Amino acid sequence: MKCPFCGHLETQVVETRLAEDGGFIRRRRQCGACEKRFTTYEKPEVSFPAIVKKDGRRIEYQREKLRASLNLALRKRPVSTEQVDGAIERIEENLLNQPHREVASNRLGELVMRELKKLDKVAYVRFASVYRSFEDIDDFKTLVDEVR
Structure with a gap:
C-alpha cells in the first residue's frame, strides 16, 4: 500500500x-x-446485473436511485432508516442471486413493491399507483382491497 x-x-x-x-x-x-x-x-466489489428499461436501454444499477424511490414512497411515514437499509439489502441480495447478467426494470419494481408491502401499506399503495400507472379510481380500489 x-x-x-x-x-x-x-x-x-x-x-x-x-x-x-x-x-x-x-x-x-x-x-x-x-x-x-x-x-x-x-470492502468486497460486487457486480450487479444491468437494468433493462422498457424501451430496451441498459443502465447500470444505482443504489442511490433505489433509495430515493423508497424514500419518496415512505415520505412522512413511520419507517426507520434501518428498515429502509434492510429492504435495500434484501433487494440487492435478490439481484445478486439472479442467474442472469441483466434484469428487467419491471422485475426490480416488483422487488421494491414486495419490500414496501412489508414495511408500510400506504407507501406500497403510493409506489404502486405510480409504478403501475393507474388510470382511474377503480385501479386504486382494487389495490387497496388487495392490501386489506
Whole structure:
C-alpha cells in the first residue's frame, strides 16, 4: 500500500477491525519511511446485473436511485432508516442471486413493491399507483382491497 503522505511503497498493518455492520474491514497502517499512520477500508466489489428499461436501454444499477424511490414512497411515514437499509439489502441480495447478467426494470419494481408491502401499506399503495400507472379510481380500489 502506497503511503498517502510520502509515497513510500511499503506500509505495515498496525491494526485490523471488522466494521460494526460487517460490510468492510478497517485497517490502520503505518508507513515504513515517514512513520505516519493512516486508515484504509476494504470492502468486497460486487457486480450487479444491468437494468433493462422498457424501451430496451441498459443502465447500470444505482443504489442511490433505489433509495430515493423508497424514500419518496415512505415520505412522512413511520419507517426507520434501518428498515429502509434492510429492504435495500434484501433487494440487492435478490439481484445478486439472479442467474442472469441483466434484469428487467419491471422485475426490480416488483422487488421494491414486495419490500414496501412489508414495511408500510400506504407507501406500497403510493409506489404502486405510480409504478403501475393507474388510470382511474377503480385501479386504486382494487389495490387497496388487495392490501386489506
